[in-house]
Amino acid sequence: MIVTVSGLHGTGKSTYAAQLAKGLKLRHVSAGVLFRQIAKERHVSLEDIGNSALEDPTIDRLIDEETMKEAERGDVVIDGQLAGWVLKEKSDLRIYLTAPDDVRLARIARRDRLELDEAKRQTAQRERVQLERYRRHYGLNVEDESIYHLVLDTSILSIDETTKVLLMTARGVRSRMMNAVQASLKLRSGRASRVLRGRK
Numbered sequence: 447m448i449v450t451v452s453g454l455h456g457t458g459k460s461t462y463a464a465q466l467a468k469g470l471k472l473r474h475v476s477a478g479v480l481f482r483q484i485a486k487e488r489h490v491s492l493e494d495i496g497n498s499a500l501e502d503p504t505i506d507r508l509i510d511e512e513t514m515k516e517a518e519r520g521d522v523v524i525d526g527q528l529a530g531w532v533l534k535e536k537s538d539l540r541i542y543l544t545a546p547d548d549v550r551l552a553r554i555a556r557r558d559r560l561e562l563d564e565a566k567r568q569t570a571q572r573e574r575v576q577l578e579r580y581r582r583h584y585g586l587n588v589e590d591e592s593i594y595h596l597v598l599d600t601s602i603l604s605i606d607e608t609t610k611v612l613l614m615t616a617r618g619v620r621s622r623m624m625n626a627v628q629a630s631l632k633l634r635s636g637r638a639s640r641v642l643r644g645r646k
Contacts, residue, residue: 447472447620448517448536450529452588453543455569456550456557458600458608462543463525465609470523470616475516477526480509493568496575503583527576527588534593539619541612542594545601595619 447470451463460476467474484505485495499505510532516522517536524533530540545553555565580586591597596615600608 447521447538447616447623448533449523449539449541449616450533450537451523451525451541451543452527452530452594453545453600454527454550454573454589456553457543457545458553458605459525459527459543461605462541462600462609462612463523465605466612466616467523469609469613470620473516473519473522475513475522475524477509477513477524477529480512484508493571496572496579500575500579500582506579506583528580528584528586530593531584531586531588538623539596539616540594541615542591542597544597544599546599549601 449463449466449470449472451459451466453459460478463476464474466472481495482492485492488495490498495505506528509526510528513524513526513529513532514536516524517533526532530537530542534540551562551565551569554560554569555562558565558568560568577588580588596612598608598611603611
């Protein structure tokens with residue numbers, strides 16, 4: 447099973463992707479972590495690597511390639527702003543998380559140990575550059591929610607309650623997938639049996 451979790455910064459992508467992976471016993475891969483690793487390797491800030499990626503599409507392509515490799519291994523939950531788009535044809539469940547801006551910014555400030563004004567400034571800059579990157583290099587508007595199976599505001603329930611909603615959805619999708627496979631195998635078995643009987 448391949449699940450993608452997308453959304454803007456501070457919506458809980460990595461938190462809920464990790465919870466899903468744990469509950470479904472799948473691997474968890476974060477495109478954001480891959481992006482941070484590139485920044486660390488190049489000894490630059492996230493803001494700087496984002497600005498570099500605006501001019502250099504190979505940075506995003508590198509993350510796309512790694513994301514695709516992980517998806518091809520199967521049994522994974524992948525979080526990232528482009529995960530749903532990159533894996534649109536391969537994923538079994540695409541989730542998009544939302545939250546009001548004030549909630550997102552408060553979460554980011556706590557996570558990154560920043561003053562709220564600084565979190566607001568950095569986030570606005572990062573998201574402006576990202577939107578332009580994705581439009582320029584992919585022709586995408588990542589705020590388009592039409593490709594997602596489930597869109598959920600993570601501010602209306604607790605973390606545990608939100609996790610339960612996501613897990614219930616994912617388990618339902620996995621159950622339907624398994625039923626479809628079993629039905630397909632049963633159909634093939636019936637056809638093979640009829641062929642063998644016809645040869646007698």
